[in-house]
Amino acid sequence: MPRAGADSARSDDPTELLLWALMAKFERLALERYGLHAPGLATVDKRRFVERLLALGADESALGGSALAEPVKALLARAQSADEVAVLMVQGLILEHLGQAIYRIATATDSASASMRELAAAGLAASVSVTAAASARIAVRVGTGEPLYAVFVDHSHELIGALDALAEPVDQIFGERFGLRFADIMGEFVAELITACTALGMQRRKAVAHLAGAAMGL
Amino acid sequence: MSRNGTQSGAILVTGGSGFLGSLVAASALAETDAIVVLPIREPHTRDGVLAPIVAELAAEGRRVGADDLARVVTLPLPALDRIEDLLPKLRELGVRDILHCAGCLSYFNVGRLQSGNLDLTQAFLTLGKALAVRRFVYLSTAYSAGFTDQPIPEALHQNPGSDPTDYTRTKRDAEWMVAESGLPYVIVRPSIVIGDSRDGRYGGKPYGIYQLWTAGERYLSAGFPPVLHVVAGDKPVNFIHQDAFRVGFWAAYQTLPDGAVLHLASHEHELPTMRSLWELWLSTNGGPREVHFFDRLEDVPTDGIAPQIRMWLDFTSVNNAIASVRWNFVLDGLDALRRAGLEMTDASLATVAVAQHRFVAESPKLQLFIDRYRAAGAVKPRFVVRSVAAARGVPAGAP
Numbered sequence: 269m270p271r272a273g274a275d276s277a278r279s280d281d282p283t284e285l286l287l288w289a290l291m292a293k294f295e296r297l298a299l300e301r302y303g304l305h306a307p308g309l310a311t312v313d314k315r316r317f318v319e320r321l322l323a324l325g326a327d328e329s330a331l332g333g334s335a336l337a338e339p340v341k342a343l344l345a346r347a348q349s350a351d352e353v354a355v356l357m358v359q360g361l362i363l364e365h366l367g368q369a370i371y372r373i374a375t376a377t378d379s380a381s382a383s384m385r386e387l388a389a390a391g392l393a394a395s396v397s398v399t400a401a402a403s404a405r406i407a408v409r410v411g412t413g414e415p416l417y418a419v420f421v422d423h424s425h426e427l428i429g430a431l432d433a434l435a436e437p438v439d440q441i442f443g444e445r446f447g448l449r450f451a452d453i454m455g456e457f458v459a460e461l462i463t464a465c466t467a468l469g470m471q472r473r474k475a476v477a478h479l480a481g482a483a484m485g486l
Numbered sequence: 487m488s489r490n491g492t493q494s495g496a497i498l499v500t501g502g503s504g505f506l507g508s509l510v511a512a513s514a515l516a517e518t519d520a521i522v523v524l525p526i527r528e529p530h531t532r533d534g535v536l537a538p539i540v541a542e543l544a545a546e547g548r549r550v551g552a553d554d555l556a557r558v559v560t561l562p563l564p565a566l567d568r569i570e571d572l573l574p575k576l577r578e579l580g581v582r583d584i585l586h587c588a589g590c591l592s593y594f595n596v597g598r599l600q601s602g603n604l605d606l607t608q609a610f611l612t613l614g615k616a617l618a619v620r621r622f623v624y625l626s627t628a629y630s631a632g633f634t635d636q637p638i639p640e641a642l643h644q645n646p647g648s649d650p651t652d653y654t655r656t657k658r659d660a661e662w663m664v665a666e667s668g669l670p671y672v673i674v675r676p677s678i679v680i681g682d683s684r685d686g687r688y689g690g691k692p693y694g695i696y697q698l699w700t701a702g703e704r705y706l707s708a709g710f711p712p713v714l715h716v717v718a719g720d721k722p723v724n725f726i727h728q729d730a731f732r733v734g735f736w737a738a739y740q741t742l743p744d745g746a747v748l749h750l751a752s753h754e755h756e757l758p759t760m761r762s763l764w765e766l767w768l769s770t771n772g773g774p775r776e777v778h779f780f781d782r783l784e785d786v787p788t789d790g791i792a793p794q795i796r797m798w799l800d801f802t803s804v805n806n807a808i809a810s811v812r813w814n815f816v817l818d819g820l821d822a823l824r825r826a827g828l829e830m831t832d833a834s835l836a837t838v839a840v841a842q843h844r845f846v847a848e849s850p851k852l853q854l855f856i857d858r859y860r861a862a863g864a865v866k867p868r869f870v871v872r873s874v875a876a877a878r879g880v881p882a883g884a885p
Contacts, residue, residue, distance in 0.1 A: 449708055451706075
């Protein structure tokens with residue numbers, strides 16, 4: 269049985285640990301980038317969640333030896349945001365919503381352990397705290413509507429294009445084990461991201477058309 | 487068109503690293519003995535640009551030798567504010583015609599559209615004037631008219647009430663730029679280009695019907711809900727096969743008078759509708775138990791729709807909106823070319839099926855899905871047309 273506290277999320281399931289090793293890479297990068305360029309996004313919930321993830325001690329070598337390694341490397345390379353605007357768009361808006369999609373599905377996955385579902389719920393809550401702060405800051409720092417759309421397009425095109433290479437390994441590894449399939453993740457992710465974009469004043473059909481093109485490598 | 491080795495001077499083709507530009511470059515190599523100049527930008531390379539051109543000619547059974555490849559001159563395309571740096575080399579090569587096929591196909595990225603469709607066109611018009619070219623051919627789009635319920639003339643368009651995308655607006659603006667340049671010009675407006683009518687080969691990115699097929703491959707091939715909601719109208723969708731595009735473009739370049747505008751599109755009578763295209767796809771490749779057709783995305787009941795289905799509907803929504811209205815292209819110019827001997831195949835459901843078959847055959851993911859679908863003994867879906875009223879409750883075709 270899982271123990272209480274930070275270790276309660278520990279599972280010996282190798283596929284679950286692989287998922288957390290994967291998420292830890294992106295969560296750690298996000299927190300680091302927030303600390304450097306957008307301190308308002310390093311929320312208490314996010315910092316606590318990243319501490320919990322790192323405390324799991326998931327073996328990154330398993331991730332490095334999996335079919336996820338290369339597409340994850342390519343995605344990370346496109347996520348090395350170097351200034352506040354890039355961090356707000358890449359981490360605060362796009363990757364946080366991608367994380368929320370993953371956590372939301374994982375939370376509702378019956379075939380996952382209770383500890384995994386609990387940790388996913390914590391990840392979701394932490395991420396929501398960041399996107400709320402990010403949206404407010406984006407409106408101040410970049411603006412809303414058309415000016416924001418142009419910035420969003422520039423920062424999201426290659427990043428979203430790099431997601432497609434994850435489709436097959438995600439389906440093979442997590443789809444078979446948890447029913448966590450790429451198409452499901454993308455469906456949740458795109459729905460949430462579009463909602464966030466329209467809340468920031470972007471035209472829905474423009475945001476959709478851009479995401480469709482980026483996701484299909486156009 | 488017959489090979490023409492009598493003309494002197496080189497032909498400059500822009501957009502050679504893109505799909506339609508590479509087809510035009512292939513025609514230039516095959517139909518003339520001229521030097522073919524291809525300005526290319528990094529990260530494109532000469533080998534990378536030549537590969538699809540050679541492949542296209544090889545698919546036609548034409549051998550491309552070293553002497554042919556030696557006729558292709560690739561030049562680095564400088565920044566637009568330094569475009570005139572190309573002039574000495576272009577003069578040395580004796581460029582006589584510019585076939586401007588480069589452009590930006592983003593639907594709404596205004597910055598890129600300004601740069602790729604307007605600024606770039608202006609830059610090559612500047613070069614054309616400096617070189618005193620004999621012909622400037624501009625590759626536009628049949629949809630540059632914007633939304634209209636009137637016949638769409640082979641003439642420059644005034645601004646319509648609305649445009650499907652910023653792409654169509656910038657293409658229309660670029661047409662005016664070309665027409666007002668003072669250069670002897672021809673404007674060619676293809677409709678939606680799809681694979682070759684004979685073997686289905688397609689070298690383009692997933693635009694048009696390929697966007698729908700690709701979205702289906704990526705987001706629907708893991709399985710279907712029992713009932714799939716599809717936005718698909720009953721208006722003809724105008725496709726032109728890439729082989730028809732090639733011969734039509736070349737005929738326009740070679741034979742039309744200065745100032746001509748040509749719609750390069752298929753005659754309407756045999757064109758498929760979106761509904762017939764989806765029936766073809768889902769009946770052939772497998773699908774849900776029932777398919778409900780809606781005219782507009784707004785009519786689709788979203789409650790209970792899985793997120794990936796909703797995403798698929800969203801991702802295909804702009805193209806579906808374009809396909810939901812009738813585009814009545816005047817085809818007088820193309821008819822005249824046909825009477826003069828141009829041979830091309832109009833698109834029909836049967837010829838689109840050739841392209842679809844090729845697409846499916848080249849997709850391991852779809853092959854796997856089809857195998858599973860057939861092994862499960864699934865039957866063809868039942869297709870139901872739902873009106874706006876029906877979307878509120880009762881399917882129009884329901885028993």
